Amino acid sequence: MKKSISMLLLMVLAVSFVLAGCGSSNNTANNTATNTNTGNTTETNNTATNTTTEPAEEPAAEEPAATDEVVTITYGTWGDKADNGAEMKRIKAFEAAHPNIKVQIDKSMDWPWDEKLAAAAAANKLPDVTWLFNVPLAVGSGWLEDLTPYLEQDPDFAPDKIYGNLADTGKYNGKQFALPHGLFSWGVYINKDLFAKANIPIPSANWTVSDLEDISKKLTNFNEQQFGIDGAAGMADVLIPNIDNTLGASTWDGTQYNYTNPAWAQAVNWATNFGMKDKSSLQSYKKEQKDKWYGKDISGFNIGKVGMVFDATWSLTWYKQNLKFNWDILPVPGYDGQQQKAGLVTDYAGVTKSSKHKKEAVEFLKWMTYSKDGWLARIKDESPLASMPLVNDPTVWEAWLAQDFVTPGVKDIVKSIPTGVLETFKYQPGFADFTSKVKDKYNEKFQKGEARPEDVAAELQEKSMEYYNNAMAKITEATK
Structure with missing residues (x-):
């Protein structure tokens, strides 16, 4: 069994770099609002190399550096909020690895999601980190923090460790406002x-x-x-x-x-x-x-x-x-x-601009999106974890493929990902409103x-x- 999983894993890694072609960037920095050249959903070039630079010497943002003081951040999610549910398991694993950060679920966040986010923004009560049902709405409303300065300093956010064009679907006008935290087919x-x-x-x-x-x-x-x-x-x-x-x-x-x-x-x-x-x-x-x-x-x-x-x-x-x-x-x-x-379908999350603890919020966002340790903890604690990993790491993929729901058909689904196309509803500007x-x-x-x-x-x-x-x-x- 271990041998067959390892052989499949080699196949996954051999094609996983192609997975970067599944996404579509919303980078329109050099275009007018009416120019629709935002990158091909099916046949884009791998732009992941543009998402990472050498670590900068200055802090990522103009706020006090993190200290050993315990900080509490709030988290908006439509996931399982039960005491023994997936969200609490994820939070406990994160807090164990980051003893100076506590995460509290914002129970006021619920459906209809976009309306609840808008109400929270109007009352200046947005959670520090939140799932996003309609990323363009949140970006256009000015609710989200630009993650680019933080990501540019993080060596883990690198082309050989993430799937760049999936991440790029949360990028608008050259700035990263959201990251995928779940991948499904x-x-x-x-x-x-x-x-x-x-x-x-x-x-x-x-x-x-x-x-x-x-x-x-x-x-x-x-x-x-x-x-x-x-x-x-x-x-x-x-x-x-x-x-x-x-x-x-x-x-x-x-x-x-x-x-x-x-x-x-x-x-x-x-x-x-x-x-x-x-x-x-x-x-x-x-x-x-x-x-x-x-x-x-x-x-x-x-x-x-x-x-x-x-x-x-x-x-x-x-x-x-x-x-x-x-x-x-x-x-x-x-x-x-x-x-x-x-x-393919991705779920997104971001850090809100109103957060008073942005560094800590970004750390929690990373844990859910592109952290190797975060994914290994999710697979271990939330098993069976249906979301496919969003990091290109053999240890993570081997752990995910070892889950007991991974049937022959699931393996075929994994093989099909590199040539897949990404559903547009959550990340493509205007599409949610056009649809409804x-x-x-x-x-x-x-x-x-x-x-x-x-x-x-x-x-x-x-x-x-x-x-x-x-x-x-x-x-x-x-x-x-």
Whole structure:
């Protein structure tokens, strides 16, 4: 077992430097607000070498140097805040390694996250360190500290130790305001027992959308209320770069959105027609019917009645602890003639500008994001830890790969990361507002047949760039 993990680890490290190409920088220091050249989501150059300089001689910021005095910082998180939950375990490990820093969870921070952050900012009560659901909003609102001076002095924030372009997604106008603290991938979980019962071989990692459709139909037995897949209606965004490899998530190509590209309409039509209408897809049935079959709000996949479900690797922990059948996960299926692209998701955190203990806050942020010791402690204390590591270190990766939920499919997910594309919602300027105020209103219309993606593509193209440019203008003003 140790040998097989070590062999896989060598593979991970061999390709891990390519992982830097998964992100997209928001560095627009040399551009106007209307210039959208922010770096390619799928095929960017590795700009990690620009994030680190030689240690400076002067302090990182104009505040008193840290002393042995015990300092308490506050922390905003939507993670598990229970006394024995992951967040408290992380805090205790950090405090043990940093006896002069105490971390207190700010329990006033909760959902809706952006609104609670705005209220805290208005009352001058922002936590020192906080998770971020919408990074551009926080940057454009002036809530976040520029981390660049701190990172430039830290030898651990170096190109050979981090995944530079993932980190660069938290950089705006050449300044680092946020860092990823979690890395996940979308995939398709499968019930291996139902596959075996139907004499269906487990697909290879390079399976296709056609394979998924065929398997879904074979798994369906209406008389037993058994269906092929759940969640397929949510797959459109991850299918776009698999249909056309020149596009990233949400049609972003590195300079602009491309909703008029036929790949977007094809992906949406597939998610609508197969995900919401094919009788092998559980989403084609009304909630009342599903509640009658499985119980109110009960997942058909979780109780062994659905063969596949579209979900992300953040569910690995729950599935490992709760599913009563044999399961695995497969990468997002691809299309013939195109390179298969994984759909990646990052979570972010930052230090607030109002913090009176910025050095200590940065230390805690580092522990969660790019500290080797921090990641080893998280894997040990929070196991099973679903987030994949964000440091390029063999010891860290070996520890993560040794967790008991690491199935063959999880290893295939890891292999797919270097060519993956990063979801834009949390880091791309204006995209969250564009999604909630413009794009999402069409989903129900598509499902009801009241509109076609092809007919609204030009409007979405115009509006997506309008929201992007407006958000970048705010960020440019806030980061001067």
